[in-house]
Amino acid sequence: MGFRVAVVGATGNVGREMLNILNEREFPATEIIAIASRKSMGQKVDYGNKELTIQALDTFDFTGVDIALFAAGSGVSKEYGPKAADAGAMVIDNSSFYRMDPDVPLVVPEVNPHHLLKIKKNIIANPNCSTAQMLVALKPLHDAAVIKRVVVSTYQSVSGAGNAAMDELFSQTRAIFVNDPIKPENFTKQIAFNVIPHIDVFMDDGYTKEEWKMVAETHKMLDPDIKLTATCVRVPVFVGHAESINIEFKKEITEKQARALLREAPGCLVIDKREDGGYITPQECVGDFATFISRIREDKTVKNGLNIWVVSDNLRKGAALNAIQIAESLLNQGILKAAA
CATH class of the missing domain: 3.40.50.720 (NAD(P)-binding Rossmann-like Domain)
Structure with a gap:
């Protein structure tokens, strides 16, 4: 069958x-x-x-x-x-x-x-690719301590914008080394050796549609009561999205508890050593099925706060x-x- x-x-x-x-x-x-x-x-x-x-x-x-x-x-x-x-x-x-x-x-x-x-x-x-990997990491934490608020900044690779965008990163990078002129075509500004805080179209409130998607999709899939704000940034990486996520919970949760929960959660792989290289970057996630989580630490500026770093192959999990x-x-x- x-x-x-x-x-x-x-x-x-x-x-x-x-x-x-x-x-x-x-x-x-x-x-x-x-x-x-x-x-x-x-x-x-x-x-x-x-x-x-x-x-x-x-x-x-x-x-x-x-x-x-x-x-x-x-x-x-x-x-x-x-x-x-x-x-x-x-x-x-x-x-x-x-x-x-x-x-x-x-x-x-x-x-x-x-x-x-x-x-x-x-x-x-x-x-959306950026929402998918974020929610894989947030789901077990939400189940345990109920998320109140999320502040996420994304670092999204050019493959999320398609083949032509990947070609543009390659051609611009080459142009810089041989001193050729650079003309952005798929992006609003030069993407090689640069970052662009703009993905998708701008909306009336100043957010981009990509940022709105992360809010709306989180509400539809996980919990409509979660307050979420996003800044989505395109970075000169071919494949692999990264996210810096700040989370405020309604209930107490320690970084030790969060680490244990994420280690057991489906789809998650914790790589979090407090030493040089003890974390995952986009280059290392390419071709992998997992959503990688690093830099787990308490946010001491709020009650029940955590910071995490989440990386995944956007063409795969995303x-x-x-x-x-x-x-x-x-x-x-x-x-x-x-x-x-």
Whole structure:
């Protein structure tokens, strides 16, 4: 028994990572179908030691597909997500389009797998990459001591903005060394050897939409009573998001208790030695499934306060891995069953 799984956006960063993870985790699939836009039709993508031929999305028939993993942007999800769902596929969408839809569960399996019991449209939303890794770390702490307030600053890699953004970081870095002119194209300012406190569009209150997403998604998935403020920053790193998180709790919790809870929490890996190099950086998290937590320490400026440093591969836990973990959770909870 197995499932027919379609990956929409199979030529992009996240789509390729989905194929890698499906293979690595030995997802029970009888067929994997790689789908992209018509301009990519006929191209080959890797799936383990096999090559899959790209099929065109605009003519693809989702009938008989059990799971459709969408990694192709909001416009594609808006147009083709309902078509796949109506054809009987369970759609797991990585774009932002369905995240705030009250009839669509927004899920991180380590945080709120029970929300999968509320599926109404055959569509499940994957959260923003920065929210996903943050909530993996916050969930066990919230369960133990109830989070009152969070202040988070993100250090987000350029891969979160796509292939062209990664190319821009590479070309600008090279240009600096050979003294070529630099012209920002995918970013508002030079990204090489710089940081940019601006991700997504600005809103009327001065926050960016990326910062708003972290608030809204935390409220939807974890607890609407948590007060959260975010500053999201793009940094000259190819892959891997980092976050500095300051947490204020309603109940007493010590750093020792927090460390013990996080060591046992699903999806978390604590690397926290108070010595040179005793912490994780984005470069070290690439290709890993874990959400790494370092620099756990008490905030002595508030009652019941902690600081933590959280790092994860944004193409994995922030996107592709989380989507496939959602599919695995559907199987584990008996929500989705393979045909005999």
